Amino acid sequence: MTARTENLNVVGFDHMPSPKEIKARIPMTERAAESVLSGRRALMDILNRKDPRLFVIVGPCSIHDPEAGIDYARRLRQLADEVRETIHVVMRVYFEKPRTSTGWKGFINDPRMDDSFHIAEGMERGRRFLRDVAELGLPAATEALDPIAPQYYGDLISWTAIGARTAESQTHREMASGLSTPVGFKNGTDGSLDAAVNGILSASHPHSFLGLNENGEAAIIRTGGNACGHLVLRGGGGRPNYDTVSIALAEQALAKAKLPGNIVVDCSHANSWKKPELQPLVMRDVVHQIREGNRSVVGLMLESFLEAGNQPIPADLSKLRYGCSVTDACVDWGTTAEALRSAHKVLSEVLPARGTGRPAP
Incomplete structure (x- = not known):
């Protein structure tokens, strides 16, 4: 009888390998595990004021070409060594793209970029890419969009973002409460802070909710809460919010909620008026x-790739420009390196005086 009342708009159920199966195909290595763990430790120490450095999440708006992505990662690894005394560099590795209506949903959903949606292939290739980045000694950051995806590759992530469109979602707050990484909640697309602040508070508490275990079975997931939630300012409502007044207001909002005063500034989106070339000025x-x-301010975010700008996805994928974003426009590699080196030079003079000491709620 249920055939008459359920799944009326579903046209198929394709097999998806379990997280355990995908992990068996792309197993964690000792070098990759140490990269992930050391990346997380550094981030937590920065958030807890045991480490005076800043962290910078930097990389392509989204990964669409693993070859170009690894090329970028190798360059970033060398740059990270140059600036490590003042900046903890984490590579931005975004596989999932939220869409207001339609558009490419990212490498995991559509790895062949042709609306064929080979999700199992995308998940396996995405996990392999993350492992390759970790084996370079570079920690990775991502945005958690699909609540099932962390079971497949969360062991390879060092920092997680909850986006502006999902910060007030109960599902994403519950998921964040169980993630093994520090989690940055972005302010709303209208610029308001309430959803992000409430998200940090909610994720800091234990939750119980439906999900999948490693074997791909339905499970009740029980979490202990995530103590490393923090605020990400990305602008909104037609204006930036990285100026001194906006940051002071964000500090007050965190203090009112009795949360640590940890703020990350996303140099992209409304903070740069969606003009990528302005990101270094924000930084x-x-x-x-x-x-x-x-x-x-404990961290910064920068959208950057090998080439500046972005490009539409052509019908003939051989026409894609190497190292150029297919989603939001980015700054190029030379601009990225200059921005981080300039920040390093300034920070090397002021971080010793900035000192340590846990941020006051």
Whole structure:
């Protein structure tokens, strides 16, 4: 009888390998595990003010070509060594793209970029890419969009974002409460802070909810809460929010909620008026605030790839420009390296005075 009342708009159920199966095909290695764990430790130490450095999440808006992505990762690994005294570099590795209506949903959903949606293939190739990045000694960051996906590759992630469109979602707050990484909640697309602040509070508490276990079986997931939630300012409502007044207001909102005063500034999106070439200026302004005494900003985000700008996905994929984003526009590699080196130079003079000490709620 249920055939008359359920799945009326479902046209098929394709087999999906379990997380355990995918992990068996792309197993964790000792070198990759150490990269992930050391990346997480550094991030937690920065958030807990045991480490005075900043962390910078930097990389392509999304991964679409693993070859170009690894090329970028190798360059970033060398740059990370240059600036490691002042900046903890984490590569941005985003596989899932939220869509207001339609569009390419990212490498895991559609790895062949032709609307064929070979999700099992995308998951396996995505996990392999993350392992390759970790084996370079580079920690990775991603956005958690699908609540099932972390079971497949969460062991290879060091930092997680909850996006502006999902920060007020109960599902994503519950998921964040069980993630093994620090989690940054972005302010709303209208610029408001309430959803992100409430998200941090919610994720810090234990939750119980439906999900999948490693064998791909339905399970009740029980979490202990995530103590490393923090605020990400990405602008919104038609204006940036990285200026000193906006950051002071964010500090007050966190203090009112009795949360640590940890703020990350996303240099992209509304903070750069969606003009990628302005991202280094945003970064420079925030570093200047640190030089002038700010202690709440603990990290920055930058959208960057080998080539500047972005490109549409052509029908003939051989026409794709190598190392150029197919989603949001990015700054190029030379601009990225210059921005991080400039920040490193300024921070090397001020971080010793910035000191340590747990952020006050």
